[in-house]
């Protein structure tokens with residue numbers, strides 16, 4: 804299978820965009836952009852994320868055993884770009900956030916954020932699948948729209964005619 808064909812094929816599936824945040828061993832914030840996020844189970848409340856084995860954040864995710872899923876709002880494309888770069892704590896420069904109940908970084912301005920504890924890590928080819936149980940939900944409670952990702956580009960809902 805040609806990887807470019809595969810990537811373009813999978814890119815036909817429109818997704819939202821999240822920032823997965825966690826903490827390093829010193830308690831400093833870390834994060835990465837991810838759209839491989841899925842709601843998994845209602846009871847118990849579970850989600851999953853898929854993380855590239857090459858990701859620098861992966862080691863700390865596994866070590867700390869928890870992550871926060873921050874679902875981006877349509878105005879946060881620059882946040883997505885910033886967290887898709889390589890780098891550690893400096894990705895948080897200029898980013899507003901606060902510590903959630905578990906101490907995880909909760910980004911400001913998101914549609915919602917969910918603090919999770921990792922229940923299981925499974926193999927998934929060149930990625931690992933991190934199953935998380937939802938512990939705490941943060942919702943700004945304001946009318947907002949999602950940032951979308953489709954065919955390798957950012958997009959927003961077009962509600963014309965809806």
Ligand SMILES: Cc1cc2nc3c(=O)[nH]c(=O)nc-3n(C[C@H](O)[C@H](O)[C@H](O)COP(=O)(O)O)c2cc1C
Nearest residue numbers: 835836837838839853854855858859860887888889
């Ligand atoms: C829209 C978008 C979605 C992404 N989704 C994922 C993903 O689901 N899993 C993943 O491992 N990387 C994903 N990436 C790539 C990572 O964000 C990128 O490799 C980042 O540099 C990882 O940072 P780190 O090495 O500091 O952990 C995505 C990037 C973008 C722009």
